[in-house]
Each structure stands twice: as C-alpha cells, then as structure tokens.
Amino acid sequence: MANAFWCVVEDDRKGAPKKVMAEVIGEAARLSGGEVEAVWLTDKATDEGVKQLGEWGARKVWLLENAAFAPYRAEVWAPAIAELAKAQSPRAILAPVTSRQRELMARLAARLDVGLAADCMGLAMEGDRLIATRPVYAGKLLAKMAWAKTPWLATLRPNVFKPADAVPGRAAAVERPTASLPAAALKLVERREEVSTGLPELTEAEIVLSGGRGMKGPENYVILEELGGVIGAAVGASRAAVDAGWRPHRFQIGQTGRTISPKLYMGFGVSGAIQHLAGMRTSKVIVAINKDPEAPIFKIADYGIVADLFEVVPALTQEFKRLLEK
Amino acid sequence: MKILVLVKQVPDTATQVKIGANPKAIDTAGITWIVSPYDEFAVEEALRIKEKRGQADVVAVTLGPDRAKEALRSCLAMGCDRAIHLNDPAWAEADTLATAKALAAVVKQESPELVLTGRQAIDDDMGAVPAQVAELLGWPCAYWIMEEAVDGDGKTARTGRQVEGGLEIFDVPLPAVLSAQKGLNEPRYPTLKGIMGAKKKEIKDVKAGDLGLGAETPQLSVVALEALPPRPPGRIIQGDVPTAVKELVRSLREDAKAI
Numbered sequence: 393m394a395n396a397f398w399c400v401v402e403d404d405r406k407g408a409p410k411k412v413m414a415e416v417i418g419e420a421a422r423l424s425g426g427e428v429e430a431v432w433l434t435d436k437a438t439d440e441g442v443k444q445l446g447e448w449g450a451r452k453v454w455l456l457e458n459a460a461f462a463p464y465r466a467e468v469w470a471p472a473i474a475e476l477a478k479a480q481s482p483r484a485i486l487a488p489v490t491s492r493q494r495e496l497m498a499r500l501a502a503r504l505d506v507g508l509a510a511d512c513m514g515l516a517m518e519g520d521r522l523i524a525t526r527p528v529y530a531g532k533l534l535a536k537m538a539w540a541k542t543p544w545l546a547t548l549r550p551n552v553f554k555p556a557d558a559v560p561g562r563a564a565a566v567e568r569p570t571a572s573l574p575a576a577a578l579k580l581v582e583r584r585e586e587v588s589t590g591l592p593e594l595t596e597a598e599i600v601l602s603g604g605r606g607m608k609g610p611e612n613y614v615i616l617e618e619l620g621g622v623i624g625a626a627v628g629a630s631r632a633a634v635d636a637g638w639r640p641h642r643f644q645i646g647q648t649g650r651t652i653s654p655k656l657y658m659g660f661g662v663s664g665a666i667q668h669l670a671g672m673r674t675s676k677v678i679v680a681i682n683k684d685p686e687a688p689i690f691k692i693a694d695y696g697i698v699a700d701l702f703e704v705v706p707a708l709t710q711e712f713k714r715l716l717e718k
Numbered sequence: 719m720k721i722l723v724l725v726k727q728v729p730d731t732a733t734q735v736k737i738g739a740n741p742k743a744i745d746t747a748g749i750t751w752i753v754s755p756y757d758e759f760a761v762e763e764a765l766r767i768k769e770k771r772g773q774a775d776v777v778a779v780t781l782g783p784d785r786a787k788e789a790l791r792s793c794l795a796m797g798c799d800r801a802i803h804l805n806d807p808a809w810a811e812a813d814t815l816a817t818a819k820a821l822a823a824v825v826k827q828e829s830p831e832l833v834l835t836g837r838q839a840i841d842d843d844m845g846a847v848p849a850q851v852a853e854l855l856g857w858p859c860a861y862w863i864m865e866e867a868v869d870g871d872g873k874t875a876r877t878g879r880q881v882e883g884g885l886e887i888f889d890v891p892l893p894a895v896l897s898a899q900k901g902l903n904e905p906r907y908p909t910l911k912g913i914m915g916a917k918k919k920e921i922k923d924v925k926a927g928d929l930g931l932g933a934e935t936p937q938l939s940v941v942a943l944e945a946l947p948p949r950p951p952g953r954i955i956q957g958d959v960p961t962a963v964k965e966l967v968r969s970l971r972e973d974a975k976a977i
C-alpha cells in the first residue's frame with residue numbers, strides 16, 4: 393500500500409523473524425496508525441514466521457523468497473527492495489540495527505536517493521514529518537534529524553522501542569512479488585560459527601554482564617558466565633580486557649566495540665572510561681561493582697557496590713538462584 | 719595496485735563536546751581532532767597490502783574543512799603516498815549521502831582497485847558511507863571486515879565479515895569497497911621519519927566543480943542537538959558483601975523491575 397511503513401525483516405536464517413522485529417513493527421504501527429507492512433527477503437520462510445509477523449501487527453508481508461537471498465549479500469538485496477519500494481511508494485522503511493541491516497539500509501538509501509537515520513533511539517511524527525533522535529559523539533549528545541523526502545529510512549537500536557504485543561489470530565496478507573535479481577558479486581567461502589556460550593547474543597540480550605580489567609585474567613570470566621546462565625544474561629567485556637586477549641573482540645562493549653541498550657547492565661571491575669560508556673550509557677538500569685569508590689562508572693550507575701568483585705559475583709549468583717527458584 | 723583510503727577527521731574520543739551557538743552543531747573551540755579510529759584500521763590495512771605486494775599507490779582521501787588537512791598529514795606520516803582533500807563550501811552541509819557522492823566521484827576519477835574505509839566515523843556514527851560509495855559506483859562491498867587478503871594478481875580479496883553469531887568469509891572481486899572493523903589489525907604509530915617525510919608529500923585540493931558536482935540538498939539534516947536527559951542520581955549500597963548483594967537483588971527486582 394502506498395504510504396505504509398515498511399519493516400525489513402531480520403531473521404534467524406532458519407525461517408523465523410528475530411524477536412527484535414516486534415520492536416520495529418510496534419514502533420511502525422505507533423507512528424503510522426497501524427499501516428505496517430513487512431518486507432522479508434529470505435531463501436526459506438516458514439509459515440510460523442509469517443504468522444508471527446501478522447500477530448505482531450504487519451498487515452501485509454511482502455515475501456521475497458529465493459535461494460539467491462542466502463547468504464545475505466547487499467548487492468542482491470538492495471536492488472530487490474528498491475524495485476519494490478519504487479513500485480509501492482512506502483512512506484518509511486525501518487529495520488533493526490544489525491550488522492547486515494546497517495549495510496543494506498545504507499545501500500538502499502543511496503539507491504533511492506533518500507536519507508538514512510541510523511541507530512535511532514526515538515522516532516516521532518511532528519505534523520506530517522518524521523523526526524529521528526539518535527546519539528552522536530559517542531552518545532555524549534543527541535541529534536534530532538529530519539528527512540528532505542520520503543521514504544524515510546531508519547534503523548532502530550534494539551531494546552529501546554516498545555515491542556508490539558502479539559495478538560493471536562491477527563494475520564497478515566501475503567504477497568509474493570517478483571524481483572529482478574542481479575548476479576551476486578560476493579562468493580561465500582565459509583561461515584565460521586562462534587562457539588556458542590549458550591548465553592544470549594550481546595546486542596540482543598536484555599541483561600548484559602561486563603567484565604573489565606578487574607577480572608584479572610581470562611580464566612575468571614567463567615564466574616560471570618555462571619551468573620549469566622542463572623539470569624539469562626550475555627557476557628561482554630571492556631576494551632582493556634579484549635586488548636589483553638582475555639575475550640574475543642566481538643564481546644567488546646564501547647565506542648570501538650558493540651553498542652548495547654539492555655534493560656540491565658552490570659559492570660564488574662570496569663572503571664567506566666568515556667569510550668566504554670559510549671557503548672552502554674543508554675542501558676535502562678546500570679549497576680557497578682568496583683573496588684574503587686572513585687571509579688567514574690559510579691557517576692552513571694543507578695546502583696553500586698564498592699567491593700571486591702570476586703566476593704560479589706558468587707554471592708549474586710547464589711542470591712539470584714534463590715530468587716528465581718521461588 | 720592503487721588503493722584509496724577514505725578517512726574522516728573527528729573529535730578525540732575523550733574530548734568534551736558542547737552544543738554550539740548554532741544548536742545544530744557542536745562548539746569546535748578547544749577540540750582535539752583525530753583520524754577516526756576505524757579509519758586508522760583502514761589506513762593500516764592499505765599499508766600492509768602495499769608492504770606485502772612490494773608496491774602500491776596508497777592515497778588518503780578526506781572530505782572536510784581546512785582543519786581536516788591535519789588528518790591527511792597523519793595518514794601520510796603513517797605511510798600513505800599522497801592525499802586528496804575535498805574542501806569546498808558547497809560541502810559545508812553535506813550529509814552522509816552527499817559525502818558519499820563526492821567520494822564516489824573521486825574514486826571514479828582515480829579508478830583504484832581497492833577502496834578501504836572505517837566501518838563508521840565516530841562523530842555522527844552513521845556508518846553509511848562505505849556502503850553508499852559502493853552502491854553509487856555499482857561495486858561490491860564487504861562490511862565490517864576482521865580479516866582481509868588480496869590475492870597475488872590483485873583480482874580478488876578474501877575477507878572475513880563480522881555478523882551476529884560468526885564470521886562470514888567471502889571472496890570479493892575487485893574493484894570493491896571494504897569497511898574495517900576493530901580487530902582487523904593494530905594501526906602503527908607514525909615514526910619521526912614518517913612525520914618529516916609527510917611534509918613533502920602531495921595533498922591535492924579538490925573543489926566540487928572539479929568533480930562536476932554542485933551543492934546538494936541534504937537528504938537528512940540536523941534539526942537540533944540536545945544534551946542527554948540526566949540520569950537519576952544513583953545509590954551506593956552500603957554494608958558487608960552478603961548484605962549489600964541481598965539489597966541489590968531486592969532493589970533490582972522490586973524497585974527497578976529490571977529482572
């Protein structure tokens with residue numbers, strides 16, 4: 393439908409949309425008064441996945457199902473979405489912040505010759521224009537931004553926008569447009585899966601535990617992983633810990649690492665350098681455990697304990713276990 | 719082989735930034751400027767490719783005002799061979815897309831085999847320029863790369879792209895744009911000799927007209943900058959560890975409802 397708000401689906405590569413899509417669809421519905429459509433490029437969609445998008449509030453699913461869409465390659469995806477957008481004239485195209493959406497949406501914006509507001513933390517209609525709020529300068533300031541013309545392209549930071557409630561039985565119409573598919577330039581050689589920690593992905597997790605230089609060595613992260621296992625948290629690290637080789641780079645939180653906005657961030661032996669804060673300061677609740685009462689992280693923490701983390705972590709694990717068993 | 723490295727000058731990560739008299743921009747007084755850290759990974763990678771091949775023309779390119787020349791000098795001091803400075807009042811209001819158009823136009827003129835750049839500039843953190851330059855050129859792009867190896871005949875680059883849950887290794891036909899993620903390498907510090915030598919290297923000034931471009935209407939513009947909403951004051955939980963931990967867990971559960 394012309395003027396609809398489109399949501400580009402990020403899926404798990406197994407045929408199901410990721411949970412973060414509830415946030416994107418929820419926000420699109422709020423902004424558009426329910427005129428939400430999903431655009432899903434995949435090699436294989438499941439009926440369950442389509443049903444899920446409908447229950448979250450997508451009125452229509454534009455399903456582009458083709459083997460050429462796996463693995464994800466922007467030079468194949470962007471033209472397919474652009475072609476559909478030119479024919480359908482959506483008012484906005486939204487996607488969650490993920491590694492591939494950051495690239496895809498940028499390419500799409502260039503192709504459509506429109507603006508892209510990346511990593512938004514707020515979106516609001518002011519009259520008939522959309523205003524995006526996004527962090528700039530390592531989250532030291534917020535910028536309000538506006539587009540010159542539609543479609544408005546934006547990526548949304550996970551865990552910030554209120555997810556849509558799934559309404560059982562609410563269903564989306566499915567449309568399968570044909571798209572001309574350019575030949576892929578990139579050739580996949582291999583995919584190296586990370587050894588799963590069994591814990592949630594850092595950027596998607598609702599709770600993140602972050603271990604800094606105070607962890608004293610790579611062998612000690614196991615105590616954070618134990619705590620993470622109890623409360624369903626991801627375990628991240630400061631750059632000092634990553635540069636020391638204690639944790640792989642993908643676990644780094646901060647300006648030159650991942651940006652996270654979990655419901656709860658707990659820092660253990662992290663001093664709170666400005667570059668670390670850049671990656672986590674928008675967390676809803678911040679807890680700091682540090683031996684040094686002067687550590688800067690206490691300035692932005694909601695709760696702090698000045699103590700040795702090696703005493704606090706096991707005690708926390710026990711206490712949470714007790715609480716969650718109730 | 720010719721390699722263009724696209725860099726941006728940004729405020730140092732530790733600098734305090736304040737909103738300027740014009741609420742759409744920051745107050746630049748007293749700011750220390752640096753090459754955006756991700757772009758340093760790109761410069762380093764270009765220099766390593768040159769060293770491995772024994773020969774290459776590594777050109778640092780930036781779009782920015784007069785002060786951005788300093789960023790190009792830093793790249794030359796690290797070892798880039800020459801530099802191009804896109805400096806024109808027509809670009810004063812340039813948004814990401816206008817910047818990408820200007821950079822793509824230079825790439826076309828220079829026709830390198832490879833364009834390297836950081837995954838994002840750490841001032842506006844938009845992270846769109848690499849993909850947009852590639853799109854405007856009709857080139858492939860490998861995003862957020864943690865590994866890279868250009869093959870012997872300079873036709874393909876094998877790159878490792880960071881994605882959620884893993885690393886995807888792709889063969890990318892050249893010419894292509896590669897955007898650097900942290901972990902790709904450890905950037906070198908300029909040597910004294912490098913710094914002295916940089917003064918003699920060429921920095922070419924380019925105006926919009928030289929690229930056949932004029933002023934572009936920005937597709938996305940800043941309406942206003944705002945300070946962060948203040949966080950409510952925090953609370954240090956007192957007492958011995960067992961007592962403090964109990965109280966913390968209770969507060970997280972009952973007051974903050976965070977768990």
Ligand SMILES: Cc1cc2nc3c(=O)[nH]c(=O)nc-3n(C[C@H](O)[C@H](O)[C@H](O)COP(=O)(O)OP(=O)(O)OC[C@H]3O[C@@H](n4cnc5c(N)ncnc54)[C@H](O)[C@@H]3O)c2cc1C
Pocket residue numbers: 603604605606607629630631632633644645646647648649660661662663664665666667668671681682683684687699700701702731755
């Ligand atoms: C360009 C640039 C980019 C950067 N990007 C990032 C980034 O993305 N992410 C990032 O994190 N940093 C980044 N940094 C580095 C940053 O400046 C800090 O050096 C780093 O965050 C410090 O890590 P840390 O807090 O673990 O270590 P430290 O600052 O050394 O702090 C360790 C803390 O642990 C406490 N401690 C020690 N032992 C214990 C114990 N037993 N119990 C409790 N507390 C204890 C100490 O009191 C101290 O406060 C960047 C720097 C630059 C220049």
